[in-house]
Amino acid sequence: MLIHPWDAARTDTEWQQWLAAHDFGQLAVNGLPGEPPHVQPLHFVYEADHGAYGRALTHLARPNPLWAALEADPHVVLSVVDDYVYVPGPWQAAPDVPAEHGVPTSFYAAVQLRCTARVVDDPEEKADILNRQVGHFQPEGGSARAAAGEAPYGRMLSGIRALHLEVHDVQAKFKYASQKPAEVQDRIAAGLAERQGPGDAAARAHQVRRREV
Template identity: 80%
Template sequence: MLIHPWDAPRSDAEWQQWLAAHDFGQLAVNGLPGEPPHVQPTHFAYDPEHGPHGRVLLHLARPNPLWPALEADPEVLLSVVDDYVYVPGPWQAPPDTPPEHGVPTSFYAAVQLRCTARVVDDPEEKADLLNLQVGHFQPEGGSAPAAVGEAPYGRMLSGIRGICLEVTDVRAKFKYASHKPAEVQERIAAGLAGRGGTHDTEAHAHQLRRR
């Protein structure tokens, strides 16, 4: 992922706060020789307090075909992309340039976590991992805790495997035209505010925040 200086996060807090609210991504695992990579869509829980870059907790079904590849090479990438919009060319036209000469582009936020994966098969640890995930997604409660040998979820633990990802490197990007002239930024902001399309509100907020 190309990251220009003006698209880089201003601090670790910027991407960490964004990631805390964007907890669905794609886990990329190198394929075995002769196979393409595995790309698994998944919910996850990010824990920023564990290690220098944090850790990620998730689980997948035991029949998932990626397990042999993950065990052969535990170096993986978790990619999260959201708040993306299409920006029409006229919005981007430089000052004193015909609108039809503007270059269309995409705005988006992205975080890529390079990680070392550890597969979790111990039933007690799997139960703890599940309870941490549910606590993240369902803080209001309402579901019984997972516990080995106890209903309702104990018998289901054998059907999943947990994954703990130790984050070793982070690449983050907030592509929202923060390097453009003020006139162009104002035109783009007005366009996003008036269009009302999917993600326009989020993109508009990023653009204003990073100006």
């Protein structure tokens, strides 16, 4: 992904805090020879306190067609994109040109985790990964814990395979017009506030936040 200097994450904390609130993405796996890549949407748990860049944990059904490709090449990318909006051309016009000459663009936040995947088939480790996911998505509780060989989920563990994704590189991008003159940024922020479309509030918050750094 192209990342201009003004769109790059200012610190690791910036992308880590954003990723902590965005736990659904797409796992890209290289296809076997002659086959296209696999792109699998999934929920995941990101844990920053493991290794230099953290790890992601998830699971998929055993019949999923990507397993053979994943075992042939464990190098994958977990991609997460959100807080995206369309920015009309007139909002982006430079102060010294007609509004209709402005160039439209997209705003978005994106984090790509380059990982080495390890397929987990051990029942106890699978149960631990499931419990970590449920604990993240249901912190209020309400569900029984998974345990190998025990009801209610023990017999279901054979129907899934878990994934331990060790992150070894991160690309993070926050594309919110940080390079534009203050007058243009003010116009864009005002337009987002007035339009109030899906994603506009989050995009505006990023734009304002990054101006203050």
